[in-house]
Amino acid sequence: MRLLRNSFAILLGLVFGVAGSRAATTVAFTSFELNKFGSDESVKLDDFAGSIVVLDFFAYWCVPCRKVSSDLEEYVQKFYTAKGGNAAGFPVQVVSMNIEQGRAAKTRQYINQTGMSLVLDDVGGKVYQSLNGRGIPYVVVLTETAGGSQWEDSYSHAGYEGYEKVREVIDSIRPDNPQAIRQLDKPIPSVAIPSAHGLEIGTDGLWANDIFLTDTTATHVFTRGVTEFRTSYSYSTIGLEYDPAEEAFVFWRQPTNISERRQTLQEAIRHTFSDWPSLTLNGALGGYDGYQDYRSVWLNEFYRQEYPDDYIEAEPWGVNVGIGLRWELAPTTGFLQFDYAWQKDEIAPGYEKKPFEPLARGRDDLDTHTVRVMLENVLTPSLRSQITGLVMDTTGRELRYGGQASLNWALAESWVLRSTVGYSEEAPRFEAWFVDETLEMDIDEQWYFSLTGRWYTDTGEIDDSLLLSSAAPELETWHIGLGIRWQGANSAVKLSGGPYFTRYGALGPYAEPFHNLYRGRDWGVAQLAFTHQF
Amino acid sequence: MRFKEVILKEFCQGFSFATVQGAMIKILLFGLLVCGVGCASVGQVSISEQRLVSKPNMLFSQSGVFIYQNRLIAQIEPGSATSGGGQAAGCTSCK
Numbered sequence: 001m002r003l004l005r006n007s008f009a010i011l012l013g014l015v016f017g018v019a020g021s022r023a024a025t026t027v028a029f030t031s032f033e034l035n036k037f038g039s040d041e042s043v044k045l046d047d048f049a050g051s052i053v054v055l056d057f058f059a060y061w062c063v064p065c066r067k068v069s070s071d072l073e074e075y076v077q078k079f080y081t082a083k084g085g086n087a088a089g090f091p092v093q094v095v096s097m098n099i100e101q102g103r104a105a106k107t108r109q110y111i112n113q114t115g116m117s118l119v120l121d122d123v124g125g126k127v128y129q130s131l132n133g134r135g136i137p138y139v140v141v142l143t144e145t146a147g148g149s150q151w152e153d154s155y156s157h158a159g160y161e162g163y164e165k166v167r168e169v170i171d172s173i174r175p176d177n178p179q180a181i182r183q184l185d186k187p188i189p190s191v192a193i194p195s196a197h198g199l200e201i202g203t204d205g206l207w208a209n210d211i212f213l214t215d216t217t218a219t220h221v222f223t224r225g226v227t228e229f230r231t232s233y234s235y236s237t238i239g240l241e242y243d244p245a246e247e248a249f250v251f252w253r254q255p256t257n258i259s260e261r262r263q264t265l266q267e268a269i270r271h272t273f274s275d276w277p278s279l280t281l282n283g284a285l286g287g288y289d290g291y292q293d294y295r296s297v298w299l300n301e302f303y304r305q306e307y308p309d310d311y312i313e314a315e316p317w318g319v320n321v322g323i324g325l326r327w328e329l330a331p332t333t334g335f336l337q338f339d340y341a342w343q344k345d346e347i348a349p350g351y352e353k354k355p356f357e358p359l360a361r362g363r364d365d366l367d368t369h370t371v372r373v374m375l376e377n378v379l380t381p382s383l384r385s386q387i388t389g390l391v392m393d394t395t396g397r398e399l400r401y402g403g404q405a406s407l408n409w410a411l412a413e414s415w416v417l418r419s420t421v422g423y424s425e426e427a428p429r430f431e432a433w434f435v436d437e438t439l440e441m442d443i444d445e446q447w448y449f450s451l452t453g454r455w456y457t458d459t460g461e462i463d464d465s466l467l468l469s470s471a472a473p474e475l476e477t478w479h480i481g482l483g484i485r486w487q488g489a490n491s492a493v494k495l496s497g498g499p500y501f502t503r504y505g506a507l508g509p510y511a512e513p514f515h516n517l518y519r520g521r522d523w524g525v526a527q528l529a530f531t532h533q534f
Numbered sequence: 535m536r537f538k539e540v541i542l543k544e545f546c547q548g549f550s551f552a553t554v555q556g557a558m559i560k561i562l563l564f565g566l567l568v569c570g571v572g573c574a575s576v577g578q579v580s581i582s583e584q585r586l587v588s589k590p591n592m593l594f595s596q597s598g599v600f601i602y603q604n605r606l607i608a609q610i611e612p613g614s615a616t617s618g619g620g621q622a623a624g625c626t627s628c629k
Contacts, residue, residue, distance in 0.1 A: 061585045099582050125582045133581060202598035206606040213606045217598075293609035333584065376594060381583040386594045402613075406594065410586035418591075418602075424613045432613020438602045440591050448591065452602045458613045477611060485599060487590065494599040502610055525607070529598030 031151065032127050037098055037107065037119040045151065049144050051091040052170055053151075057128050057138040059100035060110040068137040068160045069096060069114040075163040077117060080170070087171040090143075097122045099136070134158040135330050141169050157275060161226065195224040202529040206500070208521040211294055212239035226272040232286075234264040238294045242301045245515040253305055253513075260297050262290025270326075278328035282339065287319040291348065298517050299470050300348040306513075307351055310359040314348035324372075334377040343368045350470055368394045382410040397462075398427035414442040432458035440485075450483040450496065460505065472518055474505035479525060490533045497526035 031045040045053065056072050058065040072094050080092035096119040098107055111119055122128055131140050131153065141155040155169040198221035206213045217234040238260040244253035266286030273281060291297050296316065304311045324339035349362035372390040379385050389403040404422035411417050420436040434456040441449050455478055461471040481498030500523040507518060579587070586592065591600060608614055 057581075059581075059585065059588075061588050063588070063590060100585060101582065102585075125580055128581055136581060200597055200599075204605045206604060206609075213609065215605050217605075295609070333579070333587070378579050378584060378587050381579055382586045384587045384592050384594070408587075408592045408594070410589065410592055413586075416589065416591050422614060430613070432611070434611065434614050436603060450602065454603070454607075456611045456614060458611070461612060472612070475611070477607075479604075479607070481602070483602060487599075492597075492599040496602060500604075500607070525604050527598070527602075527604055529601075531597050531599050 032130075034097075034120040034122060034127070037111065037121050038104060043095075043118070043120055045142070046144075048091075048093050048095075051093050051144065052086060052154075052173055053142045053144075054092065054094045054166060054170070055097050055127075055131070055138075055140040055142065056094060056116075057097045057099055057122070057125075057133060057136050057140070058110075059098065059136060060103065060106045061100065062136050064160065065137040066110070066114060068139065069110075069116055071160075071163040072096075072139070072166065073115045073117060076166055076170070079167070086173060088174045090173060090175075092170055094118070095120060097127060099125045099128055131156060135333055139166060141166065141173075143173050158278075195222065196533065197222055198531065198533045200529070200531045202527070205526045206523055208523045210241040210243065211521070213237065213294060228270040230266075230268040230270075232264070232266040232268075234262075234266075234288075236262040236264070236290070238262075238291060238297050240294055240297055240301075242298060243516050244302060244305070245513055247512065252308075253302075256301065258297055258301055260291050262288055262292070264288040280326040280328070282322070282324035282326060282337075284320070284322040284324075284341070287317070289317045291316050292318075292345075295472075295517065296348050299350065299514075302470075302513065302517075303351045307353070307359055310361075311351070312361065314364070316345070316347050318343060318345040320344070329377070335375070337372075337374040339370075339372045339374070341368075341370045341372075343370070352468060363396060366395045368392055384408045400424060400426040400430075416440045426462065428462065430459055430462050432456070446487055448485040448487065450485070452479070452481040452483060452496065452498070454479040468513065469508050469510045470514055471508075471511075472504065473507055473511070475502065477502045481525060483527075492529075492531050494529045495527070497524070499523065500525045 033042050033044045035042050054072060054076060056065075056069055058069050073096075076092065077094040080086060085091050094117075096111075096116045098119055099122050100107060101121065101123060125133065128138065131138075135158040137160050138158050139156070139160065140153060142151045143154045144151045154173060155166075157165075198219075200219040200221070201217070203214065203216045213236070215234060215236040217232055219230060219232040222229045222231075238258075240258040240260075241255070242258050243255045247253075264286065265288075266284065268282065268284045270283075271281050273279060291300075300314050320341060320343040322339060322341035324337060326335055326337040328335045345366045345368070347364055347366060349364040351362065352360045354360070370390055370392045372388060374386065374388045376386040377384070384407070386406045387403070388405075390401070392400040392402070394400070402422070402424035404420055406418070406420040409417045409419070416439075418436075418438040418440065420434075422432075422434045422436075424430075424432045434454065436452070436454050438450055438452045443449055455476075457476045458474060460474040477500065479498060479500040481496050483494060483496030485492060485494040501520070502523065503520040504518045507515060511518070593600070595601070
């Protein structure tokens with residue numbers, strides 16, 4: 001627990017230490033002059049003197065920008081034009097700021113689809129930078145109500161808090177002289193907190209000639225303002241043709257078919273409580289009922305047959321709770337996240353029979369404490385990285401250290417390489433490595449084709465049994481797969497699959513009964529996933 | 535407490551990478567390196583250059599449509615499981 005306390009203290013010190021030096025302030029801003037998109041006609045900010053100007057920084061390739069641009073045009077520009085101004089009578093003008101100077105046709109398509117009425121080219125993002133842009137979508141409200149071409153930054157936000165928030169800011173802008181307030185044509189509309197829903201459904205399958213595994217997960221994501229609720233339900237099945245190794249004079253071991261299921265319910269909440277620095281508090285709570293993996297089922301059946309008089313029926317289940325803090329170093333491009341999780345598992349334990357001693361049933365309750373640090377960043381214009389490090393402390397075991405580094409690399413306009421390298425280690429001798437590579441090609445703007453490869457190896461598991469070791473020997477696996485994904489504006493579907501091969505090393509001298517559990521297998525792997533935003 | 539002991543022991547051994555403690559130091563050093571490179575790069579890639587890294591398949595999404603690793607494979611590969619007590623411990627039947 002000291003590890004956890006120290007880690008939290010260091011992270012909070014780091015985050016709030018940095019946060020304290022970047023407090024947001026209202027700043028004065030001088031005018032700019034930019035050309036209209038696709039035109040030589042220039043527009044000055046001072047042309048809107050006496051008005052409230054809403055700047056919407058966007059690029060055609062920015063997915064979240066699309067809703068922002070559309071909303072601001074429909075619910076801010078048209079709204080205040082119809083009303084004749086804000087609550088104090090100041091005119092309101094939305095100015096869309098295009099920061100992408102290439103591929104004008106795609107920008108024009110974006111403008112047509114979102115209905116923007118006034119678009120300026122912010123060449124090189126100079127205005128964006130002068131307004132301390134921290135990622136797009138970036139919405140800024142500038143006010144010049146006192147004359148003198150001195151503009152004030154009344155509001156700036158990287159990300160999107162909804163058009164209602166922008167209206168709230170606009171309507172809060174009043175002149176210094178209350179006598180100058182003009183009577184409203186209509187009452188101020190009530191401010192509703194924006195909300196959105198997302199639905200994800202995914203089914204994974206993994207099968208060999210004697211094992212059939214499935215996992216189906218449905219996730220509902222509900223976003224309300226700056227808070228996100230993610231609810232997941234999983235239903236997993238394990239089908240097993242149990243076949244113990246034959247040994248001379250061992251007649252009690254019998255083949256049998258076993259079918260098990262597991263249900264999991266998980267709730268995660270994210271709440272952004274600070275705009276700059278952007279800090280998000282994460283919380284998670286969940287539980288499951290059933291076996292976690294097919295090997296536990298296999299071993300449980302083995303012990304049931306091996307020790308029928310003293311065997312106690314296993315009923316595996318588990319609960320977990322977690323908390324974390326995420327710091328958006330740069331919205332949409334980088335974050336640092338720190339998580340702590342506690343998990344309690346009731347497992348199907350192992351059994352051991354020593355000569356002249358009663359049967360010993362292994363520990364069936366485990367507590368696991370996990371500390372995880374994650375960092376994501378944009379390294380170059382074509383390279384995005386994510387690194388994760390974790391330490392796990394499980395009852396009765398040494399600390400396990402793990403880490404993985406992922407790089408997403410845009411090789412060309414239509415080619416993306418996604419690479420992940422992972423490592424974990426536990427005393428006294430467990431080590432594991434894995435490498436994942438996915439090459440994805442854009443067939444067009446909706447269809448994507450992928451080729452995936454994976455390699456994994458470990459040194460074999462750790463077991464301190466004296467007579468009968470159920471620990472897995474060293475393992476090496478390979479997987480190669482093909483996938484295809486369709487992506488629309490609000491939905492996406494992906495189908496992937498391929499062969500998967502597992503090869504174990506030689507079993508130890510006390511592990512012969514587990515020969516059929518730890519034999520090499522050729523598997524099939526398939527995955528179907530669907531997501532929809534509404 | 536164990537964490538502190540491991541750190542002290544490792545430094546006293548003069549960075550012997552042959553041990554588990556050595557592996558932890560390797561992970562820490564690697565993390566610091568990447569963190570350093572990563573933090574140093576924040577703000578270096580201007581917004582007008584982020585077109586490619588903003589493509590949907592360049593993001594690290596939680597959505598299954600962008601994740602190509604089958605969730606069930608973790609049942610076989612104990613070293614790639616990143617959560618969970620019994621499974622993460624590597625051997626559900628071990629004592």
